[in-house]
Amino acid sequence: MISVDHLTKTFGTVRAVDDLSFTVRPGVVTGFLGPNGAGKTTTLRMLLGLVAPTSGSATIDGRAYADIAQPGRVVGAALEAASFHPGRTALDHLRVFAPQVGVTDQRCREILDMVGLSEAAKRRVGGFSLGMRQRLALATTLLGDPQVLVLDEPANGLDPGGIRWLRELLRYFAGQGRTVLVSSHVLSEVQQTVDDVVIIAGGRLVHASPLADLAAMATRHVEVASPDESALRAALDGRGWAYAPSRDGVRGFEVEGVTAAEVGAAAFAAGVELHALTQQVVELEDVFLSLTGQAAGGAVETTEVAA
CATH class of the missing domain: 3.30.70.100 (Alpha-Beta Plaits)
Incomplete structure (x- = not known):
């Protein structure tokens, strides 16, 4: 389980995350949603020990990320800004991380097959499309067979077939009782994937519930x-x-x-x-936009019926 408790982060006079609290349950896919600049990535960076919080805490099964021995075996994380050495092959990229998480070369090959990159294992990453890079980033997170997945905008660059594949993969992992947290700034991207939603805007929590409860707000x-x-x-x-x-x-x-x-x-x-x-x-997307304080821009569908 992931627990965020009164988490706050300020950068000078800017409060990027403001007294944020929520939990992510195991066995379900949780969507971490909000517009660009809402504080999602800053929150994830604090969860992963990449940014120190001004106050509050973010823990994984009751422990800070820095206190987890071999964290790659517990938490698989891929942030939006994932980067790769363009001269390395996909297989060599995973081989760099394999000793850190204590897995074999065979595991690297198995994971490439799982994410649909087995045929590109010996291709240099510099020639990969954005969608292929997203798959390789996901392969890196799965290398240590973690119980917790933290993914920042994982659908970026994926075609419709890739998005469906990602959806099925996340549902499979949640079905195994693992904890899955997926961030996005577009509700429609994850609407068919997530069970729970955590929505923030301006660094603050504006809504947290099962997706069904959010859908009930659409009228x-x-x-x-x-x-x-x-x-x-x-x-x-x-x-x-x-x-x-x-x-x-x-x-x-x-x-x-x-x-x-x-x-x-x-x-x-x-x-x-x-x-x-x-x-x-009023569609579900309109509810999301209303919660995050954005103008719906005419998203209300109107059907005229002759009297």
């Missing part, structure tokens, strides 16, 4: 208006629907959790004349 409602509001209200009450006065200043109601077709059918059955009937859908 839909129907805006409906009639010249006979009493009759419309009676028709809505007859169906037991929750509704409230429209928030956009237009006369009418917002009906929660239903479709425009359902509202239209109820009005027709009650003989109620409608002057407006509009479906409003």
Whole structure:
């Protein structure tokens, strides 16, 4: 398990991480989400002992990274800025790390096969695409068969097939009871992969829950208006629907959790004349943008239905 407890980091007058606390459970894939500059990478660097916190702590199974003997056997980490010697082959790159984590040359070959780079084992990394470099970075994290994976933007540079492969690999590792933390600034990249989400903005925690709870915040409602509001209200009450006065200043109601077709059918059955009937859908990505304080930029999908 990963525990972040009141973690704070300041750089001069800039507070990159601000009193941040969350936990990452074993056996699930946790998405560490937030816009660029939210403090995700700084948090991960403090977790991995690369940056000293101003206050607070970040531990792995109750220990600081620096206190773990042979950390490569416990934690596999790949940060966004992973770099490689362009003149080394993929196999030689792993051979450099093999003695540090106590694995054999055969293990290096097995891992290259696992990440789909066995045919490129003897190619120089300088000729690799970004997607191939991402796979090699992941191979490096897996070399010591760790119980904890910490990956910073691992989908960068992967094509759709590569993203699907990554998703299946992370789910496989979580299914073995391992702890998996994956950072991203795009919810849609990890939406089909993660079980839990931790969302930060401005260095602060803004939301932490299972993905299903975040999805429940995505809502839909129907805006409906009639010249006979009493009759419309009676028709809505007859169906037991929750509704409230429209928030956009237009006369009418917002009906929660239903479709425009359902509202239209109820009005027709009650003989109620409608002057407006509009479906409003708030997507999960809109919820994410709202939580992180970004403008949705017209992301609300609107479907007009003839009255």
